[in-house]
Amino acid sequence: MSRFKRKTEKGVQKINTASLPDIIFMLLFFFMVTTVMRETSLKVKINSPTATEIKKLEKKSLVSFIYVGQPLPSLQKIYGTEPRIQLNDVFATTADIRDFISSEREQMDELEQKQMTVSLKIDKDTKMGIVTDIKQELRKASALKINYSSRKKYTE
Amino acid sequence: MARRELSEINAGSMADIAFLLLIFFLVATTMDIDTGLSRLLPPMPEEDQQDDQSEIRERNVFVVLINKDDQLFVEKEVVDISELKELTKEFIMNPQNKSNLSEKRVDYVDFFGEVDISKGVISLQNDIGTSYGKYIEVQNELAAAVNELRNELTMQKFGRKFEDLDPLKPSESDIIEAVKKVIPMAISEAEPKKIGGN
Numbered sequence: 291m292s293r294f295k296r297k298t299e300k301g302v303q304k305i306n307t308a309s310l311p312d313i314i315f316m317l318l319f320f321f322m323v324t325t326v327m328r329e330t331s332l333k334v335k336i337n338s339p340t341a342t343e344i345k346k347l348e349k350k351s352l353v354s355f356i357y358v359g360q361p362l363p364s365l366q367k368i369y370g371t372e373p374r375i376q377l378n379d380v381f382a383t384t385a386d387i388r389d390f391i392s393s394e395r396e397q398m399d400e401l402e403q404k405q406m407t408v409s410l411k412i413d414k415d416t417k418m419g420i421v422t423d424i425k426q427e428l429r430k431a432s433a434l435k436i437n438y439s440s441r442k443k444y445t446e
Numbered sequence: 447m448a449r450r451e452l453s454e455i456n457a458g459s460m461a462d463i464a465f466l467l468l469i470f471f472l473v474a475t476t477m478d479i480d481t482g483l484s485r486l487l488p489p490m491p492e493e494d495q496q497d498d499q500s501e502i503r504e505r506n507v508f509v510v511l512i513n514k515d516d517q518l519f520v521e522k523e524v525v526d527i528s529e530l531k532e533l534t535k536e537f538i539m540n541p542q543n544k545s546n547l548s549e550k551r552v553d554y555v556d557f558f559g560e561v562d563i564s565k566g567v568i569s570l571q572n573d574i575g576t577s578y579g580k581y582i583e584v585q586n587e588l589a590a591a592v593n594e595l596r597n598e599l600t601m602q603k604f605g606r607k608f609e610d611l612d613p614l615k616p617s618e619s620d621i622i623e624a625v626k627k628v629i630p631m632a633i634s635e636a637e638p639k640k641i642g643g644n
Binding site: 307310311314315317318321322324325339341342343344345346347350353407409410412413414415416417418419421422425428429430432434435436437438439440441442 | 457460461464465467468471472474475479480481482483484485486487488489490572573574575576577578579581582583585586589590593635
């Protein structure tokens with residue numbers, strides 16, 4: 291009855307790992323495709339407000355960001371604790387917004403310039419005074435499509 | 447010269463290399479999709495242009511004001527934010543044709559025929575000291591009111607929710623445009639003006 295002879299010599303059977311690279315590659319490609327590299331490093335603290343009626347922002351290349359919030363704790367010694375505007379990588383004032391918009395616009399395709407959207411990433415504790423100033427500047431720069439960046443609010 | 451056998455490349459370390467790259471992309475990835483409330487700002491008026499706001503009659507303007515202490519006033523009365531949506535819906539639709547709520551005009555719109563369209567405009571005003579969080583909360587309630595009205599309309603007419611319509615399908619994008627005409631999202635973010643007393 292050799293059929294039922296136990297294979298005592300062999301330990302745990304080895305798992306075939308030949309397809310492991312394929313699986314890893316698949317994951318790798320997934321992440322490579324979905325990755326969007328962070329272009330700017332935030333210098334302000336932003337705690338976005340929440341909302342329920344939000345829409346997704348399409349086409350990242352047409353979106354410019356304006357950040358407003360308190361400077362990070364490590365920068366507060368230099369810049370204070372009042373909310374500041376950040377454009378690209380530097381702190382700015384409302385007077386710089388128009389130049390910022392026109393330089394962003396130049397980088398875009400001419401046909402797409404009309405669809406340009408400005409996303410306002412603003413901390414929810416910021417006062418409206420600064421936001422209104424920004425909105426006025428955007429109107430002067432005729433960048434009229436804006437988006438109040440906010441997170442999804444989940445209601446019970 | 448002795449012919450050597452073509453030796454196979456050892457692919458055993460391939461997984462390790464791929465792992466390394468994978469971990470790099472995992473760390474570098476930001477998955478957050480940007481979301482938010484989209485709005486269209488009014489264009490800057492020309493210098494010599496006259497103010498044409500006087501054409502809008504007072505009953506057609508729904509004044510929502512947030513003061514510097516984040517208190518909400520609707521038509522000069524203190525209101526809790528939970529009531530804002532219903533008030534807005536009532537103002538736009540004006541089901542009982544009250545004389546202090548918005549007027550209507552009759553117009554022809556595809557799919558709907560002759561319909562009443564509200565002339566109402568929501569005017570959202572704020573103070574310099576209003577917090578941004580509160581402002582967005584109010585904006586959200588106003589948008590929710592309009593979206594709910596649109597949902598009710600499409601539910602009645604087509605048995606589907608407005609937000610489920612796909613703008614990429616030509617047949618449905620026409621419906622979306624028509625619904626937007628019947629119930630316009632008329633939210634005006636007021637020009638900044640100095641309100642005394644702070």
